[in-house]
């Protein structure tokens with residue numbers, strides 16, 4: 001009971017040095033089952049003999065389960081180590097131990113999990129992988145999808161990419177895989193299957209062709225929307241380009257103080273105007289006085305956010321006005337952005353018409369980036385995906401009872 005073991009017979013309990021070792025065996029009904037599929041199979045051999053599984057600590061004392069680990073012959077999986085009721089296949093930890101690890105990985109700091117559970121962060125990564133894989137297999141996360149967002153983001157300084165799929169209705173992450181090309185998106189569409197592809201009503205993504213083409217081909221009924229998040233991101237990038245330019249000019253001209261202030265202004269300019277603190281407002285007022293082009297760029301980028309805050313009809317009027325303004329603003333990055341937005345206009349308008357909330361998309365994106373940072377130290381991108389699915393896919397197991 002203390003160790004949370006069920007469907008097993010306890011044979012012996014002994015204390016070895018600082019640890020408690022409990023000898024167990026599966027109940028007769030649980031014996032000789034394939035470790036992969038759980039079917040009853042004939043016994044093959046004794047495998048590598050006795051094996052230990054780390055269980056939840058008893059107070060501060062380490063606890064282990066010990067049992068035979070015979071191998072069985074499964075028609076489908078050949079020779080495999082027999083399943084045990086207290087642990088997942090191929091794991092050296094009990095189910096309760098792994099569930100608790102995952103719960104902590106999702107809900108607490110990296111340091112807390114590793115120190116409390118007395119395992120390395122890498123091990124936490126492989127535990128997350130195992131548990132997420134099991135949870136994904138048990139549920140159908142792709143059932144009933146109607147409105148999804150497909151996005152990619154880099155998880156290692158602009159080198160490696162993940163493609164993620166978010167359900168717009170529940171806000172949950174439903175699928176993720178390494179890569180960001182058309183093939184990766186097609187893997188998702190394959191998994192979804194023809195019928196469910198046809199049921200997709202709306203697919204939102206960035207402005208890249210790779211996703212758009214695959215979706216256009218495979219999802220005949222889906223309207224393609226451009227994620228508001230990416231539109232705003234482009235405006236932020238254009239603004240930043242101008243800030244950097246102005247900063248470089250100031251630096252070259254020897255205006256040390258001005259250059260320093262501009263560098264510090266970065267976050268003020270990036271931030272949503274509705275969320276500025278009083279000090280940030282003052283900083284902005286200062287930019288308005290001393291740096292006209294930068295302030296103009298700021299206003300243009302903020303104005304673009306407005307189109308996602310008003311009704312559809314108003315948004316169309318605002319977008320027209322915005323485009324006219326941006327085209328004539330004599331700030332090269334925004335002139336270029338106006339061109340991009342004109343080209344992508346149908347997708348941008350569709351997002352507004354169908355009420356894609358940018359707040360939610362941005363939130364998932366921010367969370368993914370935080371998880372990516374936490375996953376640093378994991379061995380594989382699969383472990384990162386697992387942690388993301390546990391956290392944002394609603395797959396995290398409850399704490400063991």
Ligand SMILES: [Zn+2]
Pocket residue numbers: 034035036037038039074075076077078
């Ligand atoms: Zn099997």
